[in-house]
Amino acid sequence: MAGRRSAAEARDTRAKILRRAADVASADGLEGLTIGRLASELDMSKAGVIGQFGSKEELQLATLALAAEIFRGRVWEPVEHLPAGLPRLLAVCESWTRYAKKPPFPGGCFIAAASFEFDGRSGRVHDELAKVVKRWRKTLAAEVETAVRAGELGADTDPDQVAFSLEALAAGANPARQLHGDTSAASWSLRAMHAVLGVPAPKAA
Amino acid sequence: MAGRRSAAEARDTRAKILRRAADVASADGLEGLTIGRLASELDMSKAGVIGQFGSKEELQLATLALAAEIFRGRVWEPVEHLPAGLPRLLAVCESWTRYAKKPPFPGGCFIAAASFEFDGRSGRVHDELAKVVKRWRKTLAAEVETAVRAGELGADTDPDQVAFSLEALAAGANPARQLHGDTSAASWSLRAMHAVLGVPAPKAA
């Protein structure tokens, strides 16, 4: 036991490491993620952890890729089948808000936290993060464009402006919930998103 | 030379350390702030740096206090003299946006970054940060209430909802500018804040 493993076992181990890495990084940041801590929490050796990835940076990139995949699975995939334009955009707001309210990681939305953590740095993690977020923004902006063409949103709507606003409002739910314990954070977030899209908010809660 | 210093010299040194600490922490986080790095950048010994504060946590708290003071000086104080309510609220949006566009620290707004960095942790830095942000939210919400009483905002306006939205939109300018290099981040932010306050945006840019 404890020697080299089969390819299938190695894949399992890799997945186990990444799950835990995402949990840790969601709370303590991608930089606060350390190989030694991961090893002890997983009852593995440091060499066993890092051997799967080669370097901490590769581990960070793989963790980011997992988080992006989970985000997509929880926010985009559930609404993908809906008609493009405003209906799907509103559904995204809802799945996004649900995601922010019950995040898959203990520290909340990983992407939002990492965006603020790495915005001032340089390197591959910064670059990859920028790519991931830009892709999501483009998805949102394209949806806004469709809604404008369908006449569901005003002709003077700026898709990039709307995409920026939605993202900022979604991200804001994170510190609101976790820093201040605001239980209404998700509902604030959703109502503000609705307002951006010109959907009237129901009176009171 | 290099022995004990007078009280006045010690104060100067303390201020110099904190300035640099805020610069470093704005880019690399309050946790990424290390005593050794600070010492070498300031051409001091580690003992000289930490001796002023006693522990890293105290240094983090002092850095946060400085950042909060600078924020207040750049965002609130310039508009404090204006009439309370919507006029002052709009002026806050402008000074806030200016602040986000030309931040006093290389890594952008310190408070926003720290909020996302520490929202999932516990301890004195988390608690103090929560206090600082809550104080600011209360200032905003009070201003909204004044505007509602003056009839400048609709009677069904929820002050906490508005405060949340403004803060999220201001914070969002940070990763937009630094992660994606969006030069329009500040203007997106301002226009979205205006929309929240029911102020019509000027057509196009």
Place this chain on the structure above:
DNA sequence: CCTACCGATCGGTAGG
């Protein structure tokens, strides 16, 4: 505010 030092932990490697 300095020198000199402490134990702990960092990322990572050699070799099996």
Place this chain on the structure above:
DNA sequence: CCTACCGATCGGTAGG
């Protein structure tokens, strides 16, 4: 994927 190990750096202290 483990043991055993590397140099570098971490936060912090003693003592002047």
